[in-house]
Amino acid sequence: MALTEWVAVAKVGDLDDNDMMMVTAGPEEILLAQVGGQYYAIDNWCTHAGGMLDQGILHAQNLEVECPLHEGYFHLESGAARVPPAEEDAIAYAVKVEGDDILVGPKDG
Ligand code: FES
Incomplete structure (x- = not known):
């Protein structure tokens, strides 16, 4: 499923640089990562067999x-499956910061 609106999922400071964590936006479980001061978000569930x-x-x-289960790789910005057995891309989300809040939302909205 894809998000249809922006949702606050974490506070700035909850996540260190070069680290990642699971956040929730309603029913969605999302991987939030910070790399080089930039935030990225994709679905937390591996499209291969549901690894977290x-x-x-x-x-x-x-x-x-x-992925912790079978070592498939996904690109954090695009969600693209990069290394098998991951083949189906993950949904990627847009991320923005407003004040203290980190928000995720639809990539194309
Ligand atoms: S569940 Fe992620 S690579 Fe198999």
């Missing part, structure tokens, strides 16, 4: 997250 990406490994140099 927040339990995986952040490869900050390539803007990728590695």
Whole structure:
């Protein structure tokens, strides 16, 4: 599912640089990552077999997250599946900061 509106999911300071965490936006469980001061958000559930990406490994140099179950990789900005067995792209979200709040929303809205 995709978000249809902006949702505050965390506070600035909840997440260190070069780190990631799971956040929720209504029913959606989303991986929020910060790399080089930029925030990125994609679905937290691996499209291969439902691994929880927040339990995986952040490869900050390539803007990728590695799934903890079978080592599939996803690009944090686009959600693109980069390394098999991940084949189906993850939904990617837009992220913005307003005051103290980190918000995620639809990429195209
Ligand atoms: S569940 Fe993520 S690579 Fe298999």
